[in-house]
Amino acid sequence: MPTRRRFLRTAAITGGAVAASAMGRFALAALPEPVVQTSPATMPPLHPPTGRPYHPVVTLNGWTLPWRMRNGIKEFHLVAEPVVRELAPGMKAHLWGYNGQSPGPTIEVVEGDRVRIFVTNRLPEHTSIHWHGQRLPNGMDGVAGLNQPAIPAGKTYVYEFAARRPGTFMYHPHADEMVQMAMGMMGFWVTHPKGRHPLIDAVDRDFVFLLNAYDIEPGSYTPRIMTMLDFNLWSWNSRIFPGIDPLNVRLHDKVRIRIGNLTMTNHPIHLHGHEFQVTGTDGGPILKSARWPEVTTDIAVGQMRQIEFVAEEEGDWAIHCHKSHHTMNAMGHDLPTLIGVDHSGLAGRITALIPDYMVMGERGMADMTEMEMPLPDNTIPMMTGQGPFGSVAMGGMFSVVKVRRDQRPGDYSDPGWYSHPPGTRAYAHDGASSDPERSTSAGGHLMPRVHQDHPPIELRVRKPGHGGH
Numbered sequence: 001m002p003t004r005r006r007f008l009r010t011a012a013i014t015g016g017a018v019a020a021s022a023m024g025r026f027a028l029a030a031l032p033e034p035v036v037q038t039s040p041a042t043m044p045p046l047h048p049p050t051g052r053p054y055h056p057v058v059t060l061n062g063w064t065l066p067w068r069m070r071n072g073i074k075e076f077h078l079v080a081e082p083v084v085r086e087l088a089p090g091m092k093a094h095l096w097g098y099n100g101q102s103p104g105p106t107i108e109v110v111e112g113d114r115v116r117i118f119v120t121n122r123l124p125e126h127t128s129i130h131w132h133g134q135r136l137p138n139g140m141d142g143v144a145g146l147n148q149p150a151i152p153a154g155k156t157y158v159y160e161f162a163a164r165r166p167g168t169f170m171y172h173p174h175a176d177e178m179v180q181m182a183m184g185m186m187g188f189w190v191t192h193p194k195g196r197h198p199l200i201d202a203v204d205r206d207f208v209f210l211l212n213a214y215d216i217e218p219g220s221y222t223p224r225i226m227t228m229l230d231f232n233l234w235s236w237n238s239r240i241f242p243g244i245d246p247l248n249v250r251l252h253d254k255v256r257i258r259i260g261n262l263t264m265t266n267h268p269i270h271l272h273g274h275e276f277q278v279t280g281t282d283g284g285p286i287l288k289s290a291r292w293p294e295v296t297t298d299i300a301v302g303q304m305r306q307i308e309f310v311a312e313e314e315g316d317w318a319i320h321c322h323k324s325h326h327t328m329n330a331m332g333h334d335l336p337t338l339i340g341v342d343h344s345g346l347a348g349r350i351t352a353l354i355p356d357y358m359v360m361g362e363r364g365m366a367d368m369t370e371m372e373m374p375l376p377d378n379t380i381p382m383m384t385g386q387g388p389f390g391s392v393a394m395g396g397m398f399s400v401v402k403v404r405r406d407q408r409p410g411d412y413s414d415p416g417w418y419s420h421p422p423g424t425r426a427y428a429h430d431g432a433s434s435d436p437e438r439s440t441s442a443g444g445h446l447m448p449r450v451h452q453d454h455p456p457i458e459l460r461v462r463k464p465g466h467g468g469h
């Protein structure tokens, strides 16, 4: 993982000057140099070099946008532009984003900060930015046509407001939204509380990521923008497992994870091994008396959920969307259910006609994880990720919370796989297997069957899918 020093140096090299235009009262010299970051690695937290102190967040496979202080105002420069994002090793997508990446960099400020954001549009069409959830003057809300003219291609607009309430917010275009959000334009905004807050606890680790989704045909690079529901890539911060970094924490750390949903469906996010509380929404922190324990929380469209737990159990704990189609990568949706279907003889007959034919899913789909079928360029298997005991058979919205006793405070590096103490891992049974006792009852006796004049009906369930008709 690049060091902060190296990151700044990289930023200084890659951040070129932006052509100034339509700047109104700001001269060219007043425009902060845009900082660009193209690495998909999780960058270390950006400890505030200026302004009031706070405990910074860590953006999963992302970074925080540096700022400059000018006459007491925090100035940021966002550049909306086409980007190339590695979704996972072996697969790149041509997206739109900000400052070199999709999603854009996280913006972190402190409650009460006066903020000025320069937004330069390097897209081929107009855009705008809406600051989702913020209290601000109406003319800064960013709905093109309603609150401001859209930002034309090549122009820069300036947004100014005070960060009035602490919390977790998102930013995204409010101009040609369907296209621009399907192309990856979105980002996170965290306003830290000034001083102690009765409903916002200090934490040791504070992670943020956005749920997003793409429809990219295997072998191609650009998302299909007309898709409403049938996406084939379910991502966190425009990364898909195994491209999503683990969330590495120290045993007994208090951990906060803030998750925003800018897809077009809900995502029940499930954490293994721990209970958590939902401590905040986009609307702010939740009263302590109104919180309750969960191991899964649903995050609806356009919502942010902030969860907190104490990492009390050592190990590698899965965290993932509980919709099983969302933990798969491309090509996962158009196959019929074939479990239990006898293909014997069939493959041979088809192979005579189609030499490369392969029967898929006859014993379930687990075989697919290690399938050596040739894939088109720029795509990765639908379920993969190699764990210490074999394929994890997951894709999409999946990662691991790694809890370690010897992880140093503030160290976010990957500690590797957990080594289970002797006697604490599931093991193979070596003895003889026995046939289970089976019940012979045809059902309860409360309402006995009266008509026995037809043979019992056996149902065979077939999952709906385009290939199944």
Ligand SMILES: [Cu+2]
Pocket: 234, 266, 267, 268, 321, 322, 323, 326, 397
């Ligand atoms: Cu999901």
